Amino acid sequence: MDLSQLSTVLAEISSEFDQRVVGATSLVAIDQLKSDFVGKKGKVALLYRQLGQIEASLRPSAGELINAVRDRIEATVDDLYPKVRQAERATIIATDVNDPTAIPRRLYRSSGRIHPVSRTRIELEDIFVGMGFSVEEGPEAESEWYNFEALNIPKFHPARDGQDSFYLDLEGEDQVVLRTHTSPVQIRVMQSQTPPIYAVMPGRVYRRDTADARHTIGFHQIEGLVVDRGITFGHLASTIETFTKAYFGPDMNARLRPAYFPFTEPSAEFEVTCTICRGQGCRTCSNTGWIELGGCGMVHPNVLRAAGLDPETYSGFAFGFGIDRLTQMRDEIADMRILTENDLRYMKTI
């Protein structure tokens, strides 16, 4: 074989390669192509074995000729390989289609929901924590002393009428009630801490009231207590206002009007801008633009005394309102009993 013959063979191999490379559109075909031409038993490798038949002085030139073809084939294949791989993957992804929404219900596991009242309670706690208050708790079964007497509500006081209580059937001289308000925690906090006291007291309370759209027998209140030197009615009014804007929004207002609670003097009811009509007047607020939210006032000297504090040294204010009621307002709940029914159909919508 001389160089020209070799060149002819190489040209044929090159030409055959060029023909076959066009059809090599899969990685498998490329691998086959590579093996057929530049593999160990490939057409190019066979030529190297025939180098011996060429005159010695021409062998280097012959080797270069073969090398050039081998390099071209290898470079072509190496260049082609990633392109085909990418094209092949693109095809796989492009054709891999499903319906992501077609999941059988038994495979679908939702997260749960927090109870609406818990959610409100946490929101309220956070707001008061932000205002520098701590969060305190107390027992749900209370002595009459903590629930009434210490709060300046002696037996047969007319104010007990509105808070008809459940009495527990226990031995012992003192009566135990399910607390009718969170206020007994005030007494416990004042007994166990030295002023300054800035605390809110959320919790479940009970009233002997027929359950209906607006009442449940057990419900939740949050109560606030501030006792320090020089605390004034002006502080109370300002605190109520700060809370109102923090909870309901900056364009909401609070107002106080005279009321009566045995444990505070002076006492006030506080109202906030109607959340439905934003103060314009609607059915919910009886066209007043205001909704009654809770009670508040300056802690009665008798209450401070009952808790062991000197009313000459300390003064304070307290306020309280219903957590469930706020929940009702926020969620526009028509019938409060839904909150105690644990109806998953409802709870899933929370």
Next chain:
Amino acid sequence: MKVLLSWLNEFADFYGLADSIDAVVEKVVAAANGLGLVVEGVERVGEGLDGVVAVKVVEIHSIEGADRIRRIMVDGGSGSLEQIVCGAFNFQEGDFVPLARPGVTLPGNFAIAKRKMRGVESNGMLCSARELGLGSDYDGLLILKSEGIAPGDDLASTLGIDSDVIIDLAIEANRPDANCHMGVARELAVFFGIDFKFPEISDLSTIERRELPSEYLVEGANSLRLAKFDLSKVVRDRKIANRLELVGMRSISPSVDISNYLMLEIGQPTHPFDGDKVKGGRVRVRVASSGEELQTLDGQVRKLKGASDSIDGSYDLVIADPDGTLLSIAGVMGGQSSEIDDSSTSMLLEVASFRPDLIAKTSKRLGLRSEASHRFERGVDLAICEFAIGRFSYLAGTDPLYIEVVEREVPRIEVTLPRSYVAERLGMEIDLDQVSSKLRRLGFEISYDETTMRVTPPTNRPDVKIAADVVEEFARTFGYQNITRQKLTNDRVGRISPKQRRRREIIGYMVARGFYEAWTSTLLAPNDMAKMGDSTEAIRVKNPMTVEESTLRRSLSVGLAKALISNQNRREDVIHLFEVGKVFSMPVAGELLPRESERFGALFLLAEETSPFAIYRDLAEYFGFFDAISLSRASDSEALLEAGFIGVHPGRSLVMRSGDSVVGFVGELNRFAIEDLTGVLPNGRVGYIEFDLEATAYRQADLRRPITPSIYPAADFDLSFEVASDQLAIELENLIVRSISGYNPTVALIDSYTGDSIKVLARSLTFRVQVVSMDHTLTEAEIRSARLNAIEAIHQSGLGKLRE
């Protein structure tokens, strides 16, 4: 309390405040609210009566096949009888009743038309008080007093009804002065700065006066006045009866009506006795004797309480004749035996004042609330009794024949406070002169110098007793809205406690795990817990509303089981609920209050892939108490019941113990117990976890510290043991961990196998054990030693045998 605008206007010129009634009402309502006399409703009355006439019932016929309606023939003054179909039964032939003829539109935009009922034509409607907007009475037709009426008379002019406004006020317990028109009017008049005038009274200076024996008053009564009237001279005033009806009181007889009217007008309850039925013509106040009985005006027999059987020093006050015969319960309700009736000719009017707490106790104990007791227990003006007789006489149009009196001095309180006190408590200086002048118009006597203020409240304000009360009067008069807001500044950092944070985290964790937070009732039916297998005595409520809610829960499982079934009944099939709440048990000896602890409970209808233990384990590890709690089979359900865990499925549950005390359980509820409780069998196994939070998640000391992993490679090996069929895997796991604790082991069960190939024992458990050293790469010898230690520990315990 309902007040009439026209009545208020008799005390001050409220009509003059604005051009229209609507505008007047708006002003009055705003003022009342601001003063703390909260307006609960406003109602216009006496409108929509145009065309309604008074007619006389002539014939009453039944309608065949109808037992709820009748055919009534009435005389409407037209010359011929008119036929009306009517469903009321409270009248008879000869009565005068209101008729709305076709074409008339009643209040509430109710148009009357000709109708046929049961084939009988009805030419209009006979009306009740409520249908006419004249009161709340709906029991039957409004029966008109027949005297002076002719058939066909216009109803509004017959009744003397002008259009009026009823304002419903919520009067707080500390405002006894506002329980009458005069008090409300006076407060409003001072607010508006308009003249207030007391109502006219008869001049009784020439009436014969006698003194009653001092023993006619006992402790608890401050004064007693008796005025004898000739009943035949008492004038019937239709305006009085109308006004009573409008504010919700029934008109009874002229003398009783005047007594009621007087109470609503000036706040003093009085009681008219039939003068001839009172032996000796006089009454006295005395203490009831124990067990004494009286039939009150409402027909009930009331048993009274004397001083001797009183623990708290309270007793019932009664009114009796000079011989001691019981006539009425003082300040609460009269007796039937001395009631005025149609044949009465003379009246003995009793005007007295009583100690509020005694009346409150009597009224509460007897469960007998009356308009009189409501006022007496809040405190009636002690100084108004003489005025009341004068006003009664004026309204009755006749003077008493004589007046008999016994009384004590009316106590007055002077409150002394530092002059600066009001400003200190309000946080601002207010114009004392200006506010004081307003308060003086309400009867307060106020004086002050540089340092001291002295306030003597009027006799109708017994609630004002201490400096704080004076602050409220000044604040109220000044206007709460005018008080300057003062920023509350403090350098305290607010925060929730670690326990509260933990509670929130648990709620968040469970929600993320797919659980819904429940709120189940704290109060259960008495046998709910027994139905679930717990016969332990629970705490009962003495005075439940319903038996369904009469017992305090000892466990959360009852409420959650009920919630499970109610959801199952609503065809929910994936049910995951949890609750954080209190449970209660009998007080520890010597303690007053019940034991109260906060629990966590989670209930889930089991699907194949959920395991109660897996849920518990992750929860307990997440909250760092898994290692602090020991677990064992719940075969001893007595210990669980004793600790207040109810409804356990013993074979598939684990008891949680902290030290020796049972603090919870993990596993399943007994489905049949739930069926016994609810009548419905759950649609599958009921996974359940309940534990005490103080003993677990709230224990700060148990919080795990994170561990930095070793930089050296770990080695692992598997160990399979043959174990008894009822053996708990966790016990082997714990034992392996303990036996090689020096190797920082992690142990996980990778297979639990029960099958034929195991000949001697029933089950095989395979654990993968990973060991690592913090300071070097473990040698082969060390790894082998760890393996042998673990095997040895299991063999020594006898819990299992290594499978080779």
